[in-house]
Amino acid sequence: MRTPFIAGNWKMNMTAESGKKLIEELKPLVKDANCKVALCVPAILIPAMTEAAKGSNIEIGAENVHWAEKGAYTGEISCTMLKEYGVKYAIIGHSERRQYFGETDEGVNKRTLAALAGGITPIVCVGETLEERESGVTEKVLDRQLEVGLKGIKDITNVVIAYEPVWAIGTGKTATDEQAQETIAYIRKKIGEIFCPKCAEKVIIQYGGSMNAANCKGLMAQPDIDGGLIGGASLKLDFATIVNYDK
């Protein structure tokens, strides 16, 4: 019922040249994928990567989006600007934005509402830190991130959620299949409570955090895990292996 969705997050990596080369190499490898495929890339690379991905099943996304349509927001990028280049997705509230750039749940909410209004599918990231997991407040943290971050959304099925435990990002320390499944099932239940259980069944929820060519099969086999948000492994051809997890 839910179409799986594997997306890459290049973060602050790649150049126009290396990015184009990677996309050219990925294209034939991912063309028969049974899932949706996207690469979220640094804003400056969007025009060149859109061009490189043309005619393929790889869609290009952004790594953030501002809530205003235009104005005095130095360094930010609007939906209108992204749409001009055919951008389909925008990651919002990534833990690195929260940790290093002061992103708040309220900011996540404003960006998410703006993306939806502007026709861009938001990939809203949630997840707990190691300290939060160890002190047993994971569900409380997720509740807050979901309640505030998704406030006022009319149709939650237009939103993609990425569960990214902060302790698993870039650490090589993946959540076990069971941990990821359990937490994502919790997120789905919570979305059901905030919106409606029927809608929650339709929401795509990805796992992110050291997902790679070796562990993708096990994670993707979990009933509530609908995809992945891939950091490090999306910078190489391993991304194609993840996209083809079911083959």
Ligand code: 13P
């Ligand atoms: P890694 O796959 O490098 O752990 O990054 C995950 C992530 O943050 C994707 O958004």
